[in-house]
Amino acid sequence: MVKRIGVLTSGGDAPGMNAAVRAVVRKAIYHNIEVYGVYQGYQGLISGNIKKLELGSVGDIIQRGGTMLYSARCEEFKTLEGQLKGIEQLKKHGIEGLVVIGGDGSYMGAKKLTEHGYPCVGVPGTIDNDIPGTEFTIGFDTALNTVLDSIDRIRDTATSHERTFIIEVMGRNAGDIALWTGLAGGAETIIIPEEGFSMDDVVARLNKGQERGKKHSVIVVAEGVMSGTEFAEKLKEATDMETRVSVLGHIQRGGSPTAADRVLASRLGARAVELLLDGKGGRAVGIEANKLVDYDIIQALAMKHQVDLDIYRLSKELSI
Known part of the structure; x- marks a missing residue:
């Protein structure tokens, strides 16, 4: 029977991480399990920045963006020596x-710990x-709403000045943010890494809009394709x-998480504790068709993320 577990946040912060930490801590304490937070x-x-968390430690954080445990990049943990140092601290x-x-x-990182025989979720x-x-991942829905609000505001200016605006959004090598916000924001063109594009086609769509009296347009470009500035130069x-x-930049990561992200984070965080128990x-936990699922973490990492191309096709049909 597990008596003590740890929780850490790593990589880029995302709204809802705090809600997930809260769920882990309170679910564990509910089952009489001690919880330790790994900071940074x-x-x-590796450095042993680990402290015990109580119920009050995670009070008043469900509505906050970012992560109370902080986050940091760590090249050392990519090495075997670094991983073994981490396991030594956990055992300590x-x-x-x-x-x-x-x-x-x-x-x-969790996969490496798993391969060393240390249970991670x-x-x-x-x-x-x-x-x-x-x-869906924790933070995605909040980022969508942040980006969508920006697109709506930029469209007001685009309309006033009768211009075409190019909006660069985050997403790394995935086009989900661009795709969902582009459709929701009525963008005339969406450029994502999962689908190639023709500049001739982009120009033709813009010209077609102008021919029917449209004097402004919004183009959403995923950073995984190219920068907004580079796209503007090509156009x-x-x-x-x-x-x-x-370029919306890191504003997309911040802010109070939406209800959807708070609920998702709470469900996934609690499920992670159940698995360890x-x-x-x-x-690796996740959600599919609104049902909680879990996969072998090594198997999960071998899968390929798929963007919903039906949404992409719909966006092209609705932006004629």
Whole structure:
């Protein structure tokens, strides 16, 4: 029977991480399990920055963005020596299982610990929505709403000045943020890494809009394709149309998590604890068709994230 577990957040922060930490701590304490927070991700694990968490430790955090446990990149943990140092610290504190909340880099760390025989459970926390084994990741919905609000505001300016605006959004190598916000924001064109694009087609769509009296347009570009500035330069080479570029940047990571992200984080965090209580390490939790699922973490990382191309096709049909 597991008596003591740890929890850490790693990689880029995402709204809802705090809700997930809260769920892990309170679910564990409900079952009389001690919980220790590992601060500053894998770097903190190596250095032993580990403290016991109580019920009050996670009070008043469910509504906060970011992560109370902080996060840091750690090149040392990619090495065998670093991993063994981390396991040594876990054993020193009597921690028998670890919940890792983060993206694919965080999962890789959990995978390495699993391969060393240390039970870990991965919880998908990233705005990019690029983790296999789950339809949605913690932070994705909040980021969508943040981006959508920006698109709506930029469209007001685009309308006033009769211009085409190019909006660069995050997502790393996945186009989910661009795709979902582009459809929801009525973007005339969406550029994602999963689908190639023709600049001639982009220009033709813009010209077609102008021919029917449309005087402004919004183009959403995923950072995994190219920068907004680079896209604007290519568009300028193909047409004399005046454009402006907006790079939303790290604003997409911050802010109070939406209800959807708070609920998702609570469900996934609690499920991670249940798996450890059942003696099931080396797992990754997720959600599919609104049902909680879990996969072998090594198997999950071998899967390929799939963007919903039906949404992409719909966006092209609705933006004629």
